[in-house]
Amino acid sequence: MTDVSENIKRMNSTLEAMLSHRSVRSFTEEPISPEMLEAVLEAGRAASTSNYMQSVSIIRITDPQQRIKFHQISNGMSEEEYNKAKSEGKKLAHQYILECPEYLVFCMDNYRHQLVEPEAQLDWMEVVLISAVDAGLYAQNVLAAAESLGLGGVYIGSMRNDIERAGEVIKAPKHVVPLFGMCLGHPSDSPVNATQKPRFPLSMLVSENEYKPATQQQIDAFNETVKSYYEQRGSDNHQAWEAQVTKTFATAVRPQVMPYLNKQGYAKR
Numbered sequence: 001m002t003d004v005s006e007n008i009k010r011m012n013s014t015l016e017a018m019l020s021h022r023s024v025r026s027f028t029e030e031p032i033s034p035e036m037l038e039a040v041l042e043a044g045r046a047a048s049t050s051n052y053m054q055s056v057s058i059i060r061i062t063d064p065q066q067r068i069k070f071h072q073i074s075n076g077m078s079e080e081e082y083n084k085a086k087s088e089g090k091k092l093a094h095q096y097i098l099e100c101p102e103y104l105v106f107c108m109d110n111y112r113h114q115l116v117e118p119e120a121q122l123d124w125m126e127v128v129l130i131s132a133v134d135a136g137l138y139a140q141n142v143l144a145a146a147e148s149l150g151l152g153g154v155y156i157g158s159m160r161n162d163i164e165r166a167g168e169v170i171k172a173p174k175h176v177v178p179l180f181g182m183c184l185g186h187p188s189d190s191p192v193n194a195t196q197k198p199r200f201p202l203s204m205l206v207s208e209n210e211y212k213p214a215t216q217q218q219i220d221a222f223n224e225t226v227k228s229y230y231e232q233r234g235s236d237n238h239q240a241w242e243a244q245v246t247k248t249f250a251t252a253v254r255p256q257v258m259p260y261l262n263k264q265g266y267a268k269r
């Protein structure tokens with residue numbers, strides 16, 4: 001995926017692990033040892049945090065019944081729809097939520113802040129940015145640490161298909177909002193051999209002193225890169241990147257999120 005000098009990569013195992021990232025969605029049954037789990041959670045704890053606020057909590061979902069609820073949520077199904085689909089033998093997406101040894105739910109959390117400062121103005125949009133960035137930084141340290149130990153994982157944003165229900169499942173009080181999940185475990189295939197999913201080249205991502213808009217040529221070139229990636233992967237779907245943008249953003253984007261944020265005391269001004 002990258003053009004980083006082989007010499008630098010070889011010199012530095014952190015960089016090598018980070019540059020080898022692929023999402024892993026299939027796991028062996030081997031549990032993650034308590035030592036490994038503690039190490040990766042500690043790596044998250046060491047991440048930078050805005051204003052030292054540490055506006056994050058992690059919930060380990062170990063109860064199989066709760067896993068099923070998160071599986072329903074990610075499939076956008078009520079319990080009834082899910083049971084019906086199961087009884088009809090329908091293949092459901094996101095099987096890895098049920099099968100991964102660890103499923104973590106990352107929450108933005110200012111519950112503690114409101115305890116120490118009852119007048120805390122947590123309803124500003126800025127607090128959502130502070131807390132969501134904190135949760136993302138914590139989570140990415142967890143995933144990078146896990147990958148450095150030979151584990152694999154994948155983020156689960158589809159938890160926000162029904163963010164309110166996700167909040168109910170974890171009994172989130174006001175000022176706690178589940179943002180995304182993460183499956184972790186020992187990879188059952190060999191992700192290291194799988195082709196990495198392409199990213200925009202640095203020439204599209206980084207500019208100097210001022211913002212450089214992408215050109216149509218750059219976008220066309222990236223579309224071709226993505227199509228060949230899917231072809232190479234043997235996928236039936238040789239979608240260009242732009243088709244995925246349309247699929248993601250051409251209709252309302254999880255409109256239920258804003259009312260839930262408001263309900264939890266956030267994003268009112």
Ligand SMILES: Cc1cc2nc3c(=O)[nH]c(=O)nc-3n(C[C@H](O)[C@H](O)[C@H](O)COP(=O)(O)O)c2cc1C
Nearest residue numbers: 021022023024025154155156157158159180196197
């Ligand atoms: C916040 C976030 C949410 C995601 N949600 C999901 C998800 O619900 N299901 C899934 O299979 N992958 C999910 N992913 C993984 C992305 O699809 C994946 O990172 C992206 O396609 C790039 O592939 P790679 O990680 O293998 O390089 C999510 C990633 C992020 C960062």
